[in-house]
Amino acid sequence: MRTLVLGGTTEASALARSLAAAGADAIFSYAGRTEAPVAQPLPMRVGGFGGVDGLVTYLRAENIGAVVDATHPFAAQMSRNAIAACALAGVPLLGLERPAWVAGSGDRWSHVGSIESAVQALPDAPARVFLAIGKQNLTGFAAKPHHYLLRLVDAPEAPPLPDCTVILARGPFDAESDKALLIQHNISHIVAKNAGGAGAEAKLIAARALGLPVILIDRPHLPARAVVGSVAEVLAWLGHSAD
Ligand code: 3Y8
Ligand code: NAP
Numbered sequence: 091m092r093t094l095v096l097g098g099t100t101e102a103s104a105l106a107r108s109l110a111a112a113g114a115d116a117i118f119s120y121a122g123r124t125e126a127p128v129a130q131p132l133p134m135r136v137g138g139f140g141g142v143d144g145l146v147t148y149l150r151a152e153n154i155g156a157v158v159d160a161t162h163p164f165a166a167q168m169s170r171n172a173i174a175a176c177a178l179a180g181v182p183l184l185g186l187e188r189p190a191w192v193a194g195s196g197d198r199w200s201h202v203g204s205i206e207s208a209v210q211a212l213p214d215a216p217a218r219v220f221l222a223i224g225k226q227n228l229t230g231f232a233a234k235p236h237h238y239l240l241r242l243v244d245a246p247e248a249p250p251l252p253d254c255t256v257i258l259a260r261g262p263f264d265a266e267s268d269k270a271l272l273i274q275h276n277i278s279h280i281v282a283k284n285a286g287g288a289g290a291e292a293k294l295i296a297a298r299a300l301g302l303p304v305i306l307i308d309r310p311h312l313p314a315r316a317v318v319g320s321v322a323e324v325l326a327w328l329g330h331s332a333d
Contacts, residue, residue: 091155093328094119094148096168097130100262100289101186102160105321106130114328117152121168124243128260145175154179158324159315160186164283166310173315184327185317188286190309191294198303201284208281209233211305217278220271222293223307225250231281239275262289269296280304 093109093116095102102118109116110131118132127136139145149157159172169185176183193199202208205227212219212234220239221231228250231238238254245258255275272280272293280297282290284306297304318324 091328092116092153094152094154094157095132096157096159096161096165096172098123098127098165099160099162099188100287101188101321103128103130105158105160105186105324106132108321108325112325117154121165124260139171139175142171142174142178145171146179149175149179149181154181156328157181157183158186158328159183160324163187163190163285163309166312169312169315173313183315184324185312185315186321186324187317187319189319190284190286191291191306194298196298196301197294198297198301199306200303201306201308203308205307206230208305208307212236212279212281218276220275220277220280220293221251221254222280222282222290236279239271239277261292263292265292265295265299268292269299272296272300272302277302281307283307284309 093114095105095116095118097103097106097118097120106118116132118130118134120127120134120136121138122136139148157172157176159169161168172183200211202211209230217236219236221228222241225242225246232251238251240250240254240256241259242256243260246256249256280293280302282293282304294304318327
């Protein structure tokens with residue numbers, strides 16, 4: 091039975107390694123958001139499917155027997171399309187999802203429901219903000235007179251904001267390096283997506299150590315679907331559905 095893995099996260103890469111080790115017939119799918127995505131130990135495809143209909147056509151043409159949606163919690167459109175397409179094509183779907191982060195002692199977090207409300211939550215007086223949300227949703231932050239530190243995967247064509255420093259890096263990140271980064275850039279606030287997982291958590295651990303406030307953007311809600319939290323559960327599910 092051929093499995094389609096919708097990837098782009100640390101957990102998706104861990105799943106790919108396990109599937110390859112098991113000699114599973116599987117395809118790893120990237121959206122093609124970055125110039126040179128990390129290679130995977132499975133056959134890869136890169137680029138959109140062409141909406142729900144494109145994905146249904148793909149599932150049938152490639153004789154896909156199961157889909158694992160291991161995309162990032164903010165990749166909501168892909169996840170919604172997968173739910174609709176798998177229902178239409180009659181292909182079992184399982185989400186591999188990491189839980190949202192929950193504040194611990196010493197965390198100075200405020201939760202907002204959208205990128206726009208994250209802008210509002212920043213102070214009006216000039217600050218130095220680590221805006222660690224990638225490059226797709228930055229323009230609204232120009233409304234506030236802050237210096238922004240941006241961490242992007244690929245170099246932007248032009249500076250994304252009027253007063254910003256861009257560093258290029260592909261995670262997973264580690265807390266000590268992120269703490270040094272926050273100190274080096276004299277950061278006063280952090281804005282982040284509630285992505286969950288270990289790959290993006292470093293900046294939150296660093297913020298806790300430095301007592302910095304974090305504005306955390308809630309992840310989008312998704313329609314109901316079967317979800318597990320570990321690679322082992324996905325492998326068991328695939329073994330089960332291979333019966
Ligand atoms: C193209 C594949 C792996 C996967 C690694 C995870 C961890 C490192 C942390 C910060 C936050 C951010 C961003 C981030 C992280 C992992 C994971 C994760 C956040 C790659 C990848 C692709 C992408 C797409 C990219 C987005 C951007 C978001 C940067 C590869 C490296 C900010 C999300 O330039 C762009 O257009 C980048 C776009 C979507 C969010 C955005 O809106 O800009 N991820 N990230 C995937 C594809 O094409 O399908 O290039 O190798 C994967 C990873 N990024 O295999 O180990 O599991 O979350 N990715 C966020 O969480 O806020 C960085 O800097 O602290
Ligand atoms: P999105 O907004 O949910 O999806 C937009 C469109 O991109 C989808 O409709 C689909 O195009 C295509 N797409 C998305 N993920 C795909 C995949 N894995 N394989 C094939 N096509 C895909 O997605 P996004 O937020 O831009 O995320 C894109 C990729 O980056 C995903 O793989 C995600 O896991 C990864 N990522 C995203 C974030 C984030 O913050 N959003 C963070 C880390 C990693 P069609 O409609 O044409 O099929």
